[in-house]
Amino acid sequence: MLFHVRMDVHLPPGLDPAVRDEIVAREKAYSQELQRAGKWPHIWRIVGEYSNFSIFDVESNDELHRLLSALPLFPYMDIRVTALARHPSKVD
Numbered sequence: 001m002l003f004h005v006r007m008d009v010h011l012p013p014g015l016d017p018a019v020r021d022e023i024v025a026r027e028k029a030y031s032q033e034l035q036r037a038g039k040w041p042h043i044w045r046i047v048g049e050y051s052n053f054s055i056f057d058v059e060s061n062d063e064l065h066r067l068l069s070a071l072p073l074f075p076y077m078d079i080r081v082t083a084l085a086r087h088p089s090k091v092d
């Protein structure tokens, strides 16, 4: 199942820079682990924003929720999910 996911990151301005760096490093490692596993095949920066558009390829809504909830930046994100279906005009 494919899902389009928008993530907007809102780190608190007063967050200790060392804590911030540690969370962002864990986020990167986790994201790259999911990319290598084929669960997160696309991630694109939205120009001018601390946000991304991503595509997730997962087995179920529950799996997507589990993966997103485990993001180290999850407590600092607004996340919007759109379920995707095959378009009838898509060329094979």
Ligand SMILES: O=C(O)C[C@H]1C=CC(=O)O1
Binding pocket: 007, 009, 027, 028, 029, 031, 050, 051, 052, 073
């Ligand atoms: O930078 C972001 O868009 C937020 C987050 C998503 C993956 C990652 O490494 O960081």
